[in-house]
Amino acid sequence: MSTPRPKLEQFSGQSALIVSSAGGHLEQATRWAQLLDLEKSRSMFVSSPGAQLAAVGQSWEVAALPYVAPRAALKIASLVIPLVRIGVQVRPDFVLSTGAGVSIAAYLAAKRLRVPFVFIESISRVGGPSLSGRILVKIPDAHCFSQYDYDGNWRRAPNLLGSFRSQRLNTSFANRPLKIFVSLGTIKPYRFDSLVDAVLRVVSDQDEVTWQTGCTTRPDLPGRVNESLPRSEMEELIAGADVVITHAGVGTLLTCLEFGKFPVMGVRAKARSEHVDDHQSQIAEFLSERRLGTVIDERFRRADLLQASQFSIEENGDVL
Known part of the structure; x- marks a missing residue:
């Protein structure tokens, strides 16, 4: 036995x-x-x-x-x-x-x-x-x-995402300047230029943008650019942002949810040499289906970014 x-x-x-x-x-x-x-x-x-x-x-x-x-x-x-x-x-x-x-x-x-x-x-x-x-x-x-x-x-095991729910904020949907934090992650040696290009399509000159780029060095980024950031500063930027755009890495996603932010997720793809496999698409789809985030891709437009800024996340109940 x-x-x-x-x-x-x-x-x-x-x-x-x-x-x-x-x-x-x-x-x-x-x-x-x-x-x-x-x-x-x-x-x-x-x-x-x-x-x-x-x-x-x-x-x-x-x-x-x-x-x-x-x-x-x-x-x-x-x-x-x-x-x-x-x-x-x-x-x-x-x-x-x-x-x-x-x-x-x-x-x-x-x-x-x-x-x-x-x-x-x-x-x-x-x-x-x-x-x-x-x-x-x-x-x-x-x-x-x-x-x-x-x-x-x-x-x-219990699901660490099981206690989170989204809710709509009582804020204006007008086309207004946004305070945006973009996190590309730090995994080496994988660049994430496709997410950078998607972000550049939807931000405006009036937006306040802060970047955490990892190894994705670029000369064309508006706003403040950082290769890496201390955890405390990352948390401050996430908490203070109107919207967070991030690679679909679990660490940043969990932090977004904990700070009540509805993440806009970029998905790393193996075919673009952005990761070892395509597992980020799985967690991005899981969160999207549960209305805990949305995916930024070539179809994503400024209106979608403004829409994402209208949602927040709340946590209710224990995981275990």
Whole structure:
């Protein structure tokens, strides 16, 4: 008889070594740590260095390991020994990962530490698991959870988006200047020129535009341009914007929703060499269907941008 697989709630209140890539994966990891009420004094986040990990470090213990590009197998393997060394110091009750490729290293570290391993698939994977998820779910002692209904050995976790709803604001629909924040994300080495071109078609000379561009360097951007921004400043810009235009990355999308903003989403496409696959289209479609955001594409016009500025997001109820 096989041993029953644990529910996610069974890990509540314990300590964890929390390992994830930066960006949306780390954003989700922090939310799961809060929702599971993990023991702060004996838990630690491990991700690549940067402003995001520094922000997490204001509330949790953190450790930085070198950035690993998606699907870089040899570099992922090189993280196992450093993770084990960190784990020996932390002595966690279990290892938690939300992906991406570093989750494989996190599983191997958990095996060396002789503690359970928990993998929660990214909320962006609406239509099915990531490559890491497809590998991990085949391992009997890896406890794999999905926020959607997958077949096989996946257990269901609550959906982090389940408590959000949109509402219409009582503001004018007139063609007025807008305060716009544009975030292209920071994933390297993937540019996102198609979103820049879409934004340039719908902004006006009177709009106040602030950009976070990542590696998409351009000489033709109006307004204030930043390659990266501290998390606190990102949050201020999102909170103060009439509308946020962003790549469909989970981290920025969750922050938009938390700050009550109805995101205008640009979708990275593999065919345009903007990402390793097309998973951003899944989360964008999921949010659009639930009226939690809208997609900017070649059909998107100024009137659509003004329409998006008429909506806000509210949160009601707990996820767990």
